[in-house]
Amino acid sequence: MQEFEEKHVNEMLEMLEKLVNTDSGSTDKAGVDRVGEILCQNYEQIGFVPKVHKSEQYGNSITLRHQDATNPDILIVAHMDTVFPAGTASERPFTIRDGKAYGPGVIDMQASQVMVFYTMKALVEQQISAYKHVEIVLNSDEELGTISSRSLIEEKAKGKKAALVVEPAREDGSVVSSRRGSGVYELHIKGRAAHSGMNPENGINAIEELAHKILAFQSLSDPDNGLHVNVGLIEGGTSVNTIAPSAKASVDVRISTASQGKTIDEQIQAIGQQNVLDGIELTLTGGINRPPMELTDGVQKLVDIVQTKAQALGLNVGHTATGGGSDASFTAAMNVPTIDGLGPVGGKQHSSEEYLIVDSLQERMMLFCNVLQQLSEE
Known part of the structure; x- marks a missing residue:
């Protein structure tokens, strides 16, 4: 897995630059749909089949599963929209300085989109069957409260044994085990x-x-x-x-x-x-x-898996509660064990100083790969 990560690190940053430099504010339907098109094109190249769920007012949401998947029981949720208006990408384009990447939506959550895609690419190329066990929801309006895509997330959560939401990790690297x-x-x-x-x-x-x-x-x-x-x-x-x-x-x-x-x-x-x-x-x-995402026994089991796999990679990953909302609330309310904050590390979301710690992109990709492999074997 480490060889894959080193081989593709520049490609990951190129994909991230492309996404960040595409305006995709929640009310910019054309921009969000363009991000969706970029992602679909990439996923199709590794055998994933996208289904577009059209919306008249908001961006189209997308579900993905590999062509060899039959009954995937792990749900991954990642939103494509940001909070920034059209024109922000040209005003503040993607840049890297002193080990940090900057740009609108770079950590919330275009870096997570790159992480999830390259996780799937690594699993497919190394013939690790975990990619057959996942269904991915790329939704379009999380920053507005998941107005049009909530029902889609709830539909896809049915029957799943785990939901993994890839909002960014906290600034100290912690994942999120409960939300108000x-x-x-x-x-x-x-x-x-x-x-x-x-x-x-x-x-x-x-x-x-x-x-x-x-x-x-x-x-x-x-x-x-x-x-x-x-x-x-x-x-x-x-x-x-x-x-x-x-x-x-x-x-x-x-x-x-x-x-x-x-x-x-x-x-x-x-x-x-x-x-x-x-x-x-x-x-x-x-x-x-x-609804709230509560720290249940099922969530604690997911936390334990993440922390065990993190330790094996030499990472110290804590878990925390937060007052902010995310799509994790909807899967948790359906009694699906849910963990959030699985994305890369960064901070200052929703501001002109939003950043990603570049090294965490590869680290969290490797961690995500190992967590999925463990879950798919249970």
């Missing part, structure tokens, strides 16, 4: 306008109602148990001398367990449906949109 779930709610409040000096008694102040709601929402947080509710955006009113006829709040929720999600949803719904001021009208939308 999340939700977003929006509360619209309708009051009644009136002049604040001439006839304030005729008005119903939507901002006053909003103040009660903010305090009620914020009081639901339970930090000691990994539950956070945050009113992150508010707006309301029309002028300083008008009783506010309308107001709005956007609420972010983070949960650590599925049971928390059910409870917090009921509590938020109750607050959002009960007015404090007479005459107020309330409209609450939203809900929990990403």
Whole structure:
């Protein structure tokens, strides 16, 4: 495997440069589809058969399995979209400086795309049958919350014994063994306008109602148990001398367990449906949109495999929890043992300073190969 890695290292970086220099922001359908075309062309050369799942609004998602695969039981999930708008690739093209690669989406997650492809290429060329045991989902809108591709991921997760999500490793090299779930709610409040000096008694102040709601929402947080509710955006009113006829709040929720999600949803719904001021009208939308990924016995088994294979390569790989969301939440919610953060090492995602540690691309490819080989033999 080491000979393969050394032979193809320049090819890996060339492929990474091509992907990074292709704009693929989540709302840039043409760009995401171009990334998909590049990946499909590469996979077809090593015997993988792509199936394109078309979307009118977002990029097309793609599923892949090798032509010799019959009933693959390992799912690999990797998203093709980035957070950067069209034109960013020409403004900040792929560069390498002092052992780090830079460019839009270089670590989140075009480096992972390269890692997965060259893992499959290595397995095929060395006739290690693990490639027959995998099904790959390349989805198009993870950065927007996996709006169009969630059902595809859930469909492909059915019957799988493991799901491997290749979001980048943490900056210290750790994989992700648990993630908090999340939700977003929006509360619209309708009051009644009136002049604040001439006839304030005729008005119903939507901002006053909003103040009660903010305090009620914020009081639901339970930090000691990994539950956070945050009113992150508010707006309301029309002028300083008008009783506010309308107001709005956007609420972010983070949960650590599925049971928390059910409870917090009921509590938020109750607050959002009960007015404090007479005459107020309330409209609450939203809900929990990403279930949590919990550290189960099945996940711990995957962690143990990763750490054992890492030690054999001379790597020290820890595991950690994180508050951010990913597609791992969807496979985990289907009771498929899931591990995340299996991609290369880097950091500063979603910023102009996003980077990949170049050496980790080969290291993580070798680790991924060995993990897949182990899983395919069980």
